[in-house]
Amino acid sequence: MEFTISTTAGVPLYQQLTEQICSAIARGRLRGDERLPSVRELSQSLVVNPNTVARAYTELERDGTLYTRPGLGVFVSRSRPALPKKVRRERLTKGADQFLVDAVRLGCERAEVLELVDERMKQFQWPSSAAQAS
Amino acid sequence: MSGDNRSDAIKIDGLTKHYGSRRVVDSIKLRVPAGCVYGLLGRNGAGKSTLIKMLLGMVQPDVGRATLLDEDITQLRPQTRSRIAYLAEGHPLYRWMTVAGAVRFTQGFYEREAWHEGFLGSILDHFGISPKAKIGRLSNGERAQVSLALALASDPQLLILDDPTLGLDTVVRRDFLESMIHLIQRSGRTILFSSHILGDVERVADRIGIMVDGVMRIDCPTDHFKTQLRRVVLDFTGSVPRFPDCAGLVSQRQIGGKLELVVVGYGEEHAALAESLGAESVEMMELNLEDAFIAYTRGETRPLPSLEWEPVGC
Numbered sequence: 001m002e003f004t005i006s007t008t009a010g011v012p013l014y015q016q017l018t019e020q021i022c023s024a025i026a027r028g029r030l031r032g033d034e035r036l037p038s039v040r041e042l043s044q045s046l047v048v049n050p051n052t053v054a055r056a057y058t059e060l061e062r063d064g065t066l067y068t069r070p071g072l073g074v075f076v077s078r079s080r081p082a083l084p085k086k087v088r089r090e091r092l093t094k095g096a097d098q099f100l101v102d103a104v105r106l107g108c109e110r111a112e113v114l115e116l117v118d119e120r121m122k123q124f125q126w127p128s129s130a131a132q133a134s
Numbered sequence: 135m136s137g138d139n140r141s142d143a144i145k146i147d148g149l150t151k152h153y154g155s156r157r158v159v160d161s162i163k164l165r166v167p168a169g170c171v172y173g174l175l176g177r178n179g180a181g182k183s184t185l186i187k188m189l190l191g192m193v194q195p196d197v198g199r200a201t202l203l204d205e206d207i208t209q210l211r212p213q214t215r216s217r218i219a220y221l222a223e224g225h226p227l228y229r230w231m232t233v234a235g236a237v238r239f240t241q242g243f244y245e246r247e248a249w250h251e252g253f254l255g256s257i258l259d260h261f262g263i264s265p266k267a268k269i270g271r272l273s274n275g276e277r278a279q280v281s282l283a284l285a286l287a288s289d290p291q292l293l294i295l296d297d298p299t300l301g302l303d304t305v306v307r308r309d310f311l312e313s314m315i316h317l318i319q320r321s322g323r324t325i326l327f328s329s330h331i332l333g334d335v336e337r338v339a340d341r342i343g344i345m346v347d348g349v350m351r352i353d354c355p356t357d358h359f360k361t362q363l364r365r366v367v368l369d370f371t372g373s374v375p376r377f378p379d380c381a382g383l384v385s386q387r388q389i390g391g392k393l394e395l396v397v398v399g400y401g402e403e404h405a406a407l408a409e410s411l412g413a414e415s416v417e418m419m420e421l422n423l424e425d426a427f428i429a430y431t432r433g434e435t436r437p438l439p440s441l442e443w444e445p446v447g448c
Contacts, residue, residue, distance in 0.1 A: 007333035010420065012357040040319055047311050048337045049171060050319055055357075 005046045013048055017056035022065065025076055028125030032078035036066065039074075080127060143168045143292050143324035144189070148198035151184050158184050160348040161198065166326055166341070171318055173339030173356070174328040181348040182328040183223060186296050190220055203292055216248050219290035223297050225281040229270035233258065233280055236269055240284045254287035257313070275306030282313060293317070295327035299334055307334065314338055336360070344384065351384055352398050359398060365421045366395040366404070368413035375411045380404065396421065 003020050005013055024030040036042075039057065043050040057074050060066040064081040068074050083091075103113050144166035151159040159181040166172045176182045187193040189200055189207055200207045205214050227236055241249050258265065261279040269277065278298060285293060298314075299307045311334060317323060318338070329335050335342055335356070342359050344352035352359065363384075368377075374393050377386045380403065384396040393413075397404055400418060408416050 005337075007336045010360065012360045013336065014357060043315055043319070044312065047308060047315055049315065049340060051340055 003042065003046060005048055013052045014055040014059070017053065018059055021056065021060060025065065026124050030076050032076055034076045035072070036074045036076070141168050142166060142201075142204075143170070144172075144200070144202055144326060146185075146189070146198070146200040149185065149188055149195050149200055150197040151181075151188060151193060152196055158348050159188065159195075162345075162348075162350050164343065164350060164353060166324060168324050169322050171325045171338055171340045172327070173335030173342045174326065174345065175330065175332060175335055175342060176328070176345035177330060180345040182345055183296055185345070186220075186294055186326070186328060189294065190218075216244055216288060217291040219285035219288060219293045221281055221285050221293075221295040221298050223300060225274075225277045225298075227269045227277060227281060229268075231269050232265065233263060233267050233269065233272075234265035236280065236284065237265070237287075240287070244288050248288050250287055250289050253289065254283055257283040257286060260313075261309070273306075275302050275309070278302055278306070278310055279313070282310065286317065291323060293323060293325045293327075295325070297328050297330065299329060299331065307331075311338055346384070349379070352382065354398060362399040363421045364397050364400045365419045365425070366397050366400055366408075367417045367419070368393040368395070368408055368411070369415040369417070370412065371414055372412075377411070378407060380407065396425075 003017060005016055007013070009016065011019075021030065021036070030036075036057070037045070039050050039053045042053045046053070057066060057068075061068060061074070064077055064079070066074050067077050100113070108116075142165045144164065146162050146164040149159055149162045150157065158179075162181075162185060174182050174185075184193055188195045189202060191207060191210070202210065202218060203214055205211065210218075228239070231239065237254065241251075255265075258280070261276070261283070263272070263276055263280060263283075267276075269280070272280065282298065285295075299310055302310060314325070314327075315338065318325065325338075327335075327338070339356050342352065342354065342356045343350055354362070370391050370393065374388045374391060377383065377393060377395055382398045382400070382404065384398060386393060386395045388394075395404075405416070
């Protein structure tokens with residue numbers, strides 16, 4: 001798994017890392033129970049302070065995305081955080097709206113939007129219990 | 135902040151220095167907790183080197199005091215000094231010496247047990263520098279690496295680096311940062327380093343301090359700096375006043391009837407000041423790092439000349 005860091009972006013370095021880890025998990029490039037590089041390895045290869053890497057891991061552990069096995073390292077959780085539906089909705093609405101603003105502005109039809117969402121969904125890893133994008 | 139200074143590797147209390155009538159370091163207060171990597175930013179002449187030299191006893195402060203590893207800087211015991219390493223700006227080394235000669239020379243200042251020959255050798259080996267090489271024949275980058283290796287040979291608890299990447303090209307700079315990261319991983323070490331490159335500081339530092347004209351304008355966690363930085367534009371109907379110096383203010387400049395500020399952690403205190411100056415409106419914008427960098431490196435500029443140009447009295 002390759003991560004990259006940019007010091008010219010307006011986003012703090014630890015946040016760049018959490019975003020990339022989440023994206024890698026969502027796209028299936030990091031699987032459940034897969035081990036992440038150690039703090040030491042990743043800080044060395046990205047040339048960033050180990051505390052930056054540690055902070056990214058800690059934040060993702062707190063929300064259940066990652067877990068630590070003492071002495072063995074940091075791993076990707078199999079399960080997804082169990083948030084109430086209402087909270088999930090709230091978190092996603094902003095992004096959905098942003099996407100729809102662009103869709104309307106570009107003159108998309110409803111069917112085209114749904115088709116696109118359906119197609120893009122195939123790029124991501126969905127929990128096996130949930131309905132697959134057909 | 136607690137009065138307990140046990141966990142502070144560096145504690146600076148009001149250090150001030152004048153050169154002639156110019157106040158180059160102005161009442162600096164700073165604490166660097168043990169284990170922290172502190173990046174001190176500022177453009178040339180901001181007072182970074184003078185501050186560092188005062189800490190090490192090479193420049194006498196006019197006012198103020200400081201401790202390194204809990205000992206007053208005016209009374210550092212030799213044992214304590216041997217736990218502190220300093221990399222001077224420009225990596226001065228005797229050019230006629232060989233690398234091995236420079237090692238022997240530096241070793242003479244340390245107790246035998248405080249000197250880790252093997253570690254030093256492995257660093258030089260890692261950099262690919264031969265002990266037989268003449269210092270004078272080395273590139274700037276290689277000399278920087280030799281002086282870092284020499285500083286690390288005593289396994290210092292506190293490492294103070296004065297603009298260590300100055301004059302190094304991008305690749306060598308990255309190598310140098312890598313070795314700093316390596317060092318940081320040997321836990322418990324405290325590092326204070328000055329730099330003029332924001333990106334380097336962001337990669338390496340836990341906390342960041344920004345000096346402007348001898349004053350410490352910013353002192354905050356590195357992440358905080360990036361998320362709390364704002365460009366604030368104040369609109370005035372009449373003449374544009376100067377914004378008073380205050381914590382968090384990185385820079386100000388006048389553009390037409392507006393005053394543009396760059397502020398870290400814009401809060402009630404700043405809002406109250408803006409109001410007291412009679413600002414018509416206050417607009418706040420996010421700032422990308424490039425802008426932030428320019429804002430602090432440029433420091434304060436004179437207003438851009440408008441149509442009615444007036445000579446600026448000094």
